[in-house]
Amino acid sequence: MTSSIRLLSRTMRDLGCALARSSVLALLIFGIALGIVLGTEQTMRPRTRPAAMPNVGAPREPRLAPQQPESPYVGSETCKMCHEDLYAHFARTAHFLTISSPKYMESEKGCEACHGPGREHVESGGDVTKIFAFRGRSVSEQNARCLACHERQEERHNFRQSEHGLSQVACADCHSSHSPVLIEDLLAKRLPELCYECHGEIRQDFTKPFRHRVHEGGMSCTTCHNPHGGFNVAQTRDVLGGTDAICLKCHTDKQGPFVFEHVPVKLEGCAICHVPHGSNNPRLLTRPRVHQLCLECHTATPGILGSEPPAFHDIRQPRFQSCTTCHVKVHGSNVNRLFFQ
Numbered sequence: 001m002t003s004s005i006r007l008l009s010r011t012m013r014d015l016g017c018a019l020a021r022s023s024v025l026a027l028l029i030f031g032i033a034l035g036i037v038l039g040t041e042q043t044m045r046p047r048t049r050p051a052a053m054p055n056v057g058a059p060r061e062p063r064l065a066p067q068q069p070e071s072p073y074v075g076s077e078t079c080k081m082c083h084e085d086l087y088a089h090f091a092r093t094a095h096f097l098t099i100s101s102p103k104y105m106e107s108e109k110g111c112e113a114c115h116g117p118g119r120e121h122v123e124s125g126g127d128v129t130k131i132f133a134f135r136g137r138s139v140s141e142q143n144a145r146c147l148a149c150h151e152r153q154e155e156r157h158n159f160r161q162s163e164h165g166l167s168q169v170a171c172a173d174c175h176s177s178h179s180p181v182l183i184e185d186l187l188a189k190r191l192p193e194l195c196y197e198c199h200g201e202i203r204q205d206f207t208k209p210f211r212h213r214v215h216e217g218g219m220s221c222t223t224c225h226n227p228h229g230g231f232n233v234a235q236t237r238d239v240l241g242g243t244d245a246i247c248l249k250c251h252t253d254k255q256g257p258f259v260f261e262h263v264p265v266k267l268e269g270c271a272i273c274h275v276p277h278g279s280n281n282p283r284l285l286t287r288p289r290v291h292q293l294c295l296e297c298h299t300a301t302p303g304i305l306g307s308e309p310p311a312f313h314d315i316r317q318p319r320f321q322s323c324t325t326c327h328v329k330v331h332g333s334n335v336n337r338l339f340f341q
């Protein structure tokens, strides 16, 4: 059976698509024949062969079981006859697993997993209205195709509620099933260019004098963001720890717990004092000078948490403006209540 398929498909290839397109009838016959052989192979559900069987060295007729209704699926080998280049590329992608693994049902295999059942398209010689082609369909409809399999994965199960999902960004805006620049992850573009297509304003963040090294290849946008969404501010990654968990993955020394915590680090998180991408201010601070930052909270203004510095702090003097030369352990300390060490 297998060898006959090989023979059959080799014959198909020899004949080539040119012939197929010029003679829809011939192709139709080949298509049906191959569909039958494959159908038999995959499902062990033999069907009768049409009378006008061409001379392609088909196998002996297997014993016929009682006939079943014809499946709307024809199998990807049939698509290959007319879409050979797309098939060849497809065979190199991760999606080939849907064919090679027995885990996937007929409706989940190969081309038809995404494009839907293809029998009518094939039998009509390639009528484009008889196949789901993505093009021209609504984004929700397109994404639903992909999510049918991928929504079960933790990384993506919140896609529909994500900023991207709610804003009608399509899987296909970032992934290309047939002509990716990177076969790994089927990316339509390399990072970070992919993101800058829509978030161009972020590019300048990463060209500032103080920055995380995304452009230098030290990390990627997706180190901190899950492009498929999540429950955190700005689709940042770590669910349980909130926005900061992602920062603490690399800056473990800031995590604590400390005997003496600096309240805002724990209560407000890193972003109350730092910008995450890049800044003109040293240490990625939200303010150009350290004391400006500290005095936002450490003032006498009622309603703002943070004690006023003792009177001997003459903050007009440069010596006192550099608060962290004395209060060194500003993220928390295990030895000193005032963070001197």
Ligand code: HEC
Pocket: 020, 021, 027, 028, 031, 074, 075, 076, 078, 079, 080, 081, 082, 083, 111, 112, 115, 117, 118, 119, 121, 122, 125, 126, 127, 128, 131, 132, 133, 135
């Ligand atoms: C009989 C030859 C033939 C077979 C077999 C075939 N197709 Fe096609 N297909 C065509 C032709 C012809 C077109 C139109 C191409 C064009 O317009 O450039 C087409 C177009 C398409 C399109 C694009 C529709 C559009 O709107 O542009 C998709 C998607 C497609 N085929 C999928 C499949 C899938 C999936 C299979 C297997 C189930 C398959 N085809 C099998 C001939 C075939």
Ligand code: HEC
Pocket: 076, 079, 080, 083, 086, 087, 088, 090, 095, 110, 111, 112, 113, 114, 115, 133, 134, 135, 172, 175, 176, 177, 178, 179
């Ligand atoms: C993972 C889902 C997926 C699989 C598997 C898949 N396609 Fe597609 N296909 C798409 C999407 C999405 C588009 C829309 C254009 C794009 O994003 O590349 C498309 C577009 C097409 C087109 C029309 C555009 C073009 O490039 O000419 C054809 C024809 C086609 N697919 C045929 C096939 C065939 C044949 C197979 C199997 C070998 C297949 N597809 C497997 C998702 C898929």
Ligand code: HEC
Pocket: 094, 095, 097, 098, 108, 109, 113, 114, 145, 146, 147, 148, 149, 150, 171, 172, 175, 177, 183, 184, 185, 186
């Ligand atoms: C029939 C189920 C199914 C459908 C439908 C499906 N996929 Fe997949 N996808 C898979 C499987 C299986 C893998 C391989 C996973 C693995 O390697 O563990 C995969 C892998 C991927 C990968 C990772 C590729 C890699 O190199 O690791 C991307 C990206 C992807 N799919 C995107 C899509 C997009 C976009 C669509 C819709 C156009 C789609 N998928 C539709 C089953 C599916």
Ligand code: HEC
Pocket: 143, 146, 147, 150, 155, 156, 159, 164, 169, 170, 171, 172, 173, 174, 175, 185, 187, 191, 220, 222, 227, 228
């Ligand atoms: C905003 C861009 C974007 C959108 C929209 C998007 N993805 Fe992705 N996806 C990526 C990037 C970037 C990666 C590479 C992995 C990484 O860097 O984290 C990826 C990786 C993947 C992977 C493989 C890696 C893994 O996590 O296992 C799959 C599968 C996948 N995406 C499926 C989908 C599906 C399905 C959709 C639509 C529901 C979708 N993606 C929408 C950008 C996107």
Ligand code: HEC
Pocket: 163, 164, 167, 169, 170, 173, 174, 191, 194, 195, 196, 197, 198, 199, 221, 222, 225, 227, 233, 234, 235, 236
């Ligand atoms: C096709 C366009 C498109 C692409 C490509 C794209 N995004 Fe988005 N993104 C959007 C839209 C639209 C929104 C929602 C509106 C907004 O906040 O701009 C959004 C929102 C976001 C948000 C949330 C913003 C907030 O205020 O909460 C983040 C974070 C984000 N995108 C990161 C990324 C990353 C990382 C990539 C690359 C992997 C990427 N995006 C690629 C269109 C895109």
Ligand code: HEC
Pocket: 192, 195, 196, 199, 202, 206, 212, 214, 219, 220, 221, 222, 223, 224, 225, 233, 234, 236, 243, 271, 276, 277
């Ligand atoms: C070091 C971690 C990190 C990296 C790397 C990173 N981001 Fe962010 N990004 C964040 C955090 C945290 C926020 C939320 C800031 C806040 O609290 O509002 C954010 C916010 C955003 C926002 C929404 C708010 C805004 O500034 O407009 C977008 C869009 C965004 N990032 C896109 C990107 C893109 C695109 C890349 C890659 C070029 C990237 N990010 C790289 C951590 C990061």
Ligand code: HEC
Pocket: 210, 211, 212, 213, 218, 219, 223, 224, 244, 246, 247, 248, 249, 250, 251, 270, 271, 274, 275, 276, 282, 283, 284, 285
């Ligand atoms: C993937 C690891 C990683 C993640 C995640 C990360 N950082 Fe960084 N961060 C670094 C590295 C590496 C540097 C050193 C900068 C350089 O390359 O010069 C740095 C530098 C810094 C600096 C000091 C800059 C300077 O001028 O000395 C601050 C502040 C900072 N990060 C805060 C954050 C915050 C806030 C977050 C979360 C939004 C975060 N980081 C997430 C790796 C990371």
Ligand code: HEC
Pocket: 244, 247, 248, 251, 254, 255, 262, 264, 265, 269, 270, 271, 272, 273, 274, 283, 285, 290, 324, 330, 331
């Ligand atoms: C109350 C404001 C504040 C908060 C909240 C804060 N930082 Fe800082 N951080 C600073 C200041 C001020 C400096 C500069 C210290 C100096 O001048 O030596 C700094 C410096 C840094 C540096 C570079 C120097 C070093 O000590 O390694 C990193 C990395 C850093 N912070 C990470 C973080 C992370 C991660 C968080 C969240 C867990 C965080 N910061 C929360 C104020 C803060």
Ligand code: HEC
Pocket: 262, 263, 264, 268, 272, 273, 290, 293, 294, 295, 296, 297, 298, 305, 306, 307, 323, 324, 327, 330, 337, 338, 339
């Ligand atoms: C976002 C607000 C905020 C910022 C910014 C901030 N702090 Fe604090 N700080 C607090 C709060 C709240 C406490 C604890 C309660 C209190 O002091 O009344 C505290 C406690 C302290 C303490 C311990 C004294 C005490 O009374 O417990 C010192 C020392 C301190 N901060 C120094 C600084 C320095 C130096 C900076 C600038 C690098 C800074 N803080 C930035 C809010 C802030």
Ligand code: HEC
Pocket: 291, 294, 295, 298, 307, 308, 309, 310, 313, 315, 319, 320, 321, 322, 323, 324, 325, 326, 327, 338
């Ligand atoms: C020359 C070293 C030095 C510098 C610079 C400095 N401090 Fe202090 N600070 C101290 C000392 C010493 C104390 C403890 C005084 C005491 O024990 O009563 C203190 C105490 C504090 C307290 C604690 C008040 C309380 O509740 O007990 C705060 C808040 C504080 N400083 C904030 C700041 C801020 C904000 C800056 C920058 C504008 C700053 N300090 C700069 C030495 C310094």
